Amino acid sequence: MSLLDVRDLTVTYGTDTPALRGVDLALAAGEKLGVAGESGCGKSTLALALLRLLPASARLGGRVLLDGEDVLTMGWGRLRAVRWAGASIVFQGAMHALNAVHRVGDQIAEPLLVHRLATAATARERVAALLEQVGLPPARARAYPHELSGGQRQRVMIAMALACEPRLIVADEPTTALDVMIQAQILRLIERLVAEQGIALMMISHDLSVLADTCDRLAVMYAGRVVEEGPARAVYAAARHPYARALSAAFPRVGDPASRFAPRGLPGDPPDPAALPPGCAFHPRCPVAVEACASHEPPLAEAAPGHRSACLFPAGRPA
Structure with a gap:
């Protein structure tokens, strides 16, 4: 399953x-x-x-x-x-996803504490291990988001996503x-x-x-x-x-x-989601569209073993 x-x-x-x-x-x-x-x-x-x-x-x-x-x-x-x-999520734009007024170590520890997977003491140890796992020194746990580079902030987001396994x-x-x-x-x-x-x-x-x-x-x-x-x-x-x-x-x-x-x-x-064209939504931009494309939206169907496509002509328009 x-x-x-x-x-x-x-x-x-x-x-x-x-x-x-x-x-x-x-x-x-x-x-x-x-x-x-x-x-x-x-x-x-x-x-x-x-x-x-x-x-x-x-x-x-x-x-x-x-x-x-x-x-x-x-x-x-x-x-x-x-x-x-x-399940966890790594958002785009870590500077906007992280809280600017809290140290990054506290933010990584928060899901551990919320889910009662650690005490305050063991959470600090887990945060240090997570930071090392994503290639950051444990001392960076005391940093605020603005004190980190873009790549370091993204590593913090990944550490946070991994915190609760x-x-x-x-x-x-x-x-x-x-x-x-x-x-x-x-x-x-x-x-x-x-x-x-x-x-x-x-x-x-x-x-x-x-x-x-x-x-x-x-x-x-x-x-x-x-x-x-x-x-x-x-x-x-x-x-x-x-x-x-x-x-x-x-x-x-x-x-x-x-x-x-x-x-x-x-x-x-x-297209604007509120004003979708009839038929296949891609047909106004499609280089191989035919008249039928404007009236029929194909389902996602097998075009090759293990490979699905939602197109009337998944291998290209016939000559």
């Missing part, structure tokens, strides 16, 4: 603004799943919905099964017990605000910790190349739906959906002069 099983997950704001439209995903223990897409495609909404961290104005439907238990129907007491201990970590754009060298260090750190502790990881990013290099499987989102899902290398190198192919082509490849000097972008922007 999957550790995380998302079934027909919907999120609607207000009366008729769909942010997620029937998302289906599964994640096994020890597996790494990447979720990609442009800004506005629903990635962060998905991350927050998994632990019911969305504002009160959001209405959720479907099921989010964590170890077989539906997060969406949990009472607040049970939900509080699951957060941090069963959860089985699932959701990392929402964990390296977006970092320079390339620090980004590589953080990604290797996350990979090592996942491998050593058997944690399931959902990593969210707009960078398909980073996800392909880090994760086992990839899911590509557009307009609140998963439009492609499969093995990471297959999705990156041989995407079946035109949107996933466009995302992949937007990144230059090492050793490929054509992509280096003329990376291909994608004109236009994702």
Whole structure:
């Protein structure tokens, strides 16, 4: 059985603004799943919905099964017990996620104390061990967030996520605000910790190349739906959906002069969730769209073994 099983997950704001439209995903223990897409495609909404961290104005439907238990129907007491201990989240922008007036060691210790997994004395020992685990000296526990670099703050966020030894970590754009060298260090750190502790990881990013290099499987989102899902290398190198192919082509490849000097972008922007076009939401930007695409939204279906695509022509438009 999957550790995380998302079934027909919907999120609607207000009366008729769909942010997620029937998302289906599964994640096994020890597996790494990447979720990609442009800004506005629903990635962060998905991350927050998994632990019911969305504002009160959001209405959720479907099921989010964590170890077989539906997060969406949990009472607040049970939900509080699951957060941090069963599943935790690494937010994008650590400077905004951390409390500026508390030392980082106290913030790492907080979930341990809330879940009664440590006393005040043993929490200090656990914080020191966690900081060493993410490559920071234990003395940095006394620092305030503004006294740390961007990479150090992100390591603190990862230490906090690991504090209660959860089985699932959701990392929402964990390296977006970092320079390339620090980004590589953080990604290797996350990979090592996942491998050593058997944690399931959902990593969210707009960078398909980073996800392909880090994760086992990839899911590509557009307009609140998963439009492609499969093995990471297959999705990156041989995407079946035109949107996933466009995302992949937007990144230059090492050793490929054509992509280096003329990376291909994608004109236009994702649609407004409150005014989705009829049929396939991608068809106004799609280079291979036909008339049927404007009236029919294809389901996510198998296009190859273990590889699903939501396109009328998953291998390209026929001649």
